[in-house]
Amino acid sequence: MLIALAVACLVGLIVDDRTLLGAPVWLKPFKFAVSFGVYSLTLAWLLTLLSRASTLAKRLGDVIAFMSMVGVGLITVQAARGRQSHFNVSTPGDAAIFGLMGSLVTALWVITIVITGLVLLQRFGDRPTTSALRFGLVLCVMGMAEAYFMVGTTSNAGGISGAHSVGVPDGGPGLPIVGWSTTGGDLRVAHFVGLHALQAVPLLLVGMRALSKRLPVLGDEGVRLGLVRVAGAGFGGMIVLLTWQALKGEPLIYPDSTTMAAFTALVATIAVAASAVIVSGTRRVRTRPSLNLLT
Missing domain, CATH: 1.20.120 (Four Helix Bundle (Hemerythrin (Met), subunit A))
Incomplete structure (x- = not known):
């Protein structure tokens, strides 16, 4: 339908x-x-x-x-x-x-x-799969809850109660297709990210499995689990950051220095955590052949 x-x-x-x-x-x-x-x-x-x-x-x-x-x-x-x-x-x-x-x-x-x-x-199959599905749903719930800001914290006159945009009227200049405001804050951005984390996190795991033949480190269950957890935490941080940016009345594509600093810190944290997971997994993968010979 x-x-x-x-x-x-x-x-x-x-x-x-x-x-x-x-x-x-x-x-x-x-x-x-x-x-x-x-x-x-x-x-x-x-x-x-x-x-x-x-x-x-x-x-x-x-x-x-x-x-x-x-x-x-x-x-x-x-x-x-x-x-x-x-x-x-x-x-x-x-x-x-x-x-x-x-x-x-x-x-x-x-x-x-x-x-x-x-x-x-x-539990669904292995630990990475279970973690991906759990993170996806929790993030989806977060994204759905974020929509209440649109009704609870914004109100316009003229028979309209609530708004997607913050600081500017709905219907102003916006990005193509999605329509997210380019002149003020827009609460739909974080809402979108949270909702579609339900698909994005499990698809990330599918991608890692597909690449595992070319990148053996991704064949390690611990690496996939660690990267799923890093991605899930990163999505959660992004939802919070995008909500904060919107409530400040700031357009997504025109962040101020404070927002840029927070975004840079979040990306750096995700990159460091993902690198640590991959380095640790690479060491395990390299030592397995020798362990197998000893046994």
Whole structure:
């Protein structure tokens, strides 16, 4: 269903030239259909791995699919009407739609927390795989929670309650496609990073396994585990840093000296930690042949 909505929105982008807040009216529902589709597919796959509470997991999967479809459907309806979907309380109908969307998002967040709890109680194959799935879900929960800043700390007049941007009105100059503000802070950046860490961290592990034949050090389970943990901690630090930057009213692409110093420190810490993991793993890999000969 989400795929069908994405296709319908793509057609709308082609044939409908209306705009809302400086962007094509069908761009937001298209992005949400794709994003929720990826989120739902990822969780559906993850739920198939759960051996505990399998009945509960199946029911949670059905609920996630239904609520995702309804949420994106409401955004699509508002797009068709040429109305702002998020933060719009200008009429009783708009307020009801926004309130229902908020309830659905909160329910999805709670369900994701429940799934995270189930994953934390189970091991999946080797330790790197378990760690990657756990980190991905915890970071996703963080990213979803970050969205509450958009409602809780920002408020505009004129029937609009809340905003994506900080320090400037929504709908101003922004980056292509994503629309993140280039003149003020934008809370969607950290939200995006957290949500899609659910895919990024496990995919990082998949990449390491694919490269292990060319880079033997990546064939070491301890190295993969260490790098997954470094990546997970790095994503967590990035979510905090990007949220802080946005709340300062600072554009992503125009950081001040304080933000740059914090970003440099974070990247340096990640690089040092990853290097330490690789160096330690290289030593283990090199000493294994000699140990095998002695035994």
